[in-house]
Amino acid sequence: MTNKDLPDNIDSIFESDDPFSQVLSDLQTKGWSIQDDFFSDAFIKLLIQEAEGLNANAMSQAGVGRHQEHQVKLNARGDTIQWIDGDTPVRNAFLNAMEELRIAINRRLFLGLFDYEAHFARYGKGAFYEKHIDSFQAGGSSSSTNRLLSTVLYLNQEWSQDDGGEFVIYDEHNTDLEIGRFLPRKGRFAVFLSECFYHEVKPANRSRYSIAGWFRTNNTTGQKLDPNQ
Ligand SMILES: O=C(O)CCC(=O)C(=O)O
Numbered sequence: 001m002t003n004k005d006l007p008d009n010i011d012s013i014f015e016s017d018d019p020f021s022q023v024l025s026d027l028q029t030k031g032w033s034i035q036d037d038f039f040s041d042a043f044i045k046l047l048i049q050e051a052e053g054l055n056a057n058a059m060s061q062a063g064v065g066r067h068q069e070h071q072v073k074l075n076a077r078g079d080t081i082q083w084i085d086g087d088t089p090v091r092n093a094f095l096n097a098m099e100e101l102r103i104a105i106n107r108r109l110f111l112g113l114f115d116y117e118a119h120f121a122r123y124g125k126g127a128f129y130e131k132h133i134d135s136f137q138a139g140g141s142s143s144s145t146n147r148l149l150s151t152v153l154y155l156n157q158e159w160s161q162d163d164g165g166e167f168v169i170y171d172e173h174n175t176d177l178e179i180g181r182f183l184p185r186k187g188r189f190a191v192f193l194s195e196c197f198y199h200e201v202k203p204a205n206r207s208r209y210s211i212a213g214w215f216r217t218n219n220t221t222g223q224k225l226d227p228n229q
């Protein structure tokens, strides 16, 4: 990333000089990765300011399913969201960082990731997201799969065990078997293959902020790109 892409107040988006290597090797060996020091503290601080500053009126209730099947089901998912475009320097820097990750993954793992979509999410007190998978397989053209790789970046200061809101990930083959449980602590970054891993968000006991995103393949038909959810 060149310096001109950075917000003026920080020198580095990433914590290390080689931010992708651990993610790439985890994806290659097990299909998922959790990193605590992927982004720099200074950059996470800026993203937290953005998340905490989101205007509740500009956020929408998240839904489940794509296209015609899209439904708001409050008993499945209680977060409110705001899609990210590069409309502030900090959001733009985040999207640029994900673009660098996309290129690194394609180079090493040949996943053919085509683009990335992401939204801020806020889970209010008591909100959760029941066990689900992020890509919608089979069953007609309106539900074709194009999310290949999911990312979640957590933006919560001083999150303790009592605050709940854990991210839980389940085994690819035995989907009842929990293989990881993580508090949504600031700067923690989760990446996993969207089609392979069921996961859930346990009820949060206070406001829980994150950025959830998906690298997608290109399922373009005719001239129209797949719309966002
Ligand atoms: O916030 C999390 O821990 C996971 C969110 C999630 O699974 C989703 O938005 O699809």
Ligand SMILES: [Fe+2]
Binding pocket: 132, 133, 134, 150, 199
């Ligand atoms: Fe998910």
